[in-house]
Amino acid sequence: MVGRKKKNNTDPALQTTNVNVTPGTGEIRFWKETFAPEWIDEAKREAAVQGYQARRREIVFAQCFVESYLFEWIRDKVVKGAFGKIPNYSTKGRGIRNRWMGAVNKVCQERSIAPPSWDARYWTDFSRLVCYRNGLVHGKASWPTLISQPTIRVGPRPEPSKETLEKLPPGWAVEIVVELVRQLHKTLGTPAPSWL
DSSP states (O other), X not given: OBOOOOOOOSOTTOOOOOOEEOTTTOOEEXXXXXXXXXXXXXXXXXXXXXXXXXXXXXXXXXXXXXXXXXXXXXXXXXXXXXXXXXGGTOOTTSOHHHHHHHHHHHHHHHTTOOOOOTXXXXXXXXXXXXXXXHHHHSSGGGXXXXXXXXXXXXXXXXXXXHHHHHHSOTTHHHHHHHHXXXXXXXXXXXXXXXXX
């Protein structure tokens, strides 16, 4: 069974391969896409724009960058294409903070390196970013901020509120995720990507 060959993208950050099964051996080859550079570029574009709508998009794009980067880093640098080993480093449904921490701790343990400090400021900032992203994507940001009778509880406070988004400086989310990746590479003694 042979899959369609994907047209090569001219962007060197985007790598592709064929999807096929070799007759007789059963060897499987997969598409290999790299989206992290595109996500961070989109977040950086939003960071250059003023206003709460730009902060909203910057937060979501920055979070998408982290999700893609973690998986692509595991795929390309940790298991180096041995796709069957990926589940050893990435557990579905645990949230990005737990998945990031789990993967980094496991790699540090395998390489006999001390893991990073998970109470450092960059991690606290990243946790706040995740909460804001979750609020935007899962609707918590849409809860009403005022009701006519303060004794009536209608649900949680909006997070992040429009006012919170308006107060965030442009580039806030980008700086957090770039620092997160830099700390990963600092811990492991490996270079961060040049496109970061």
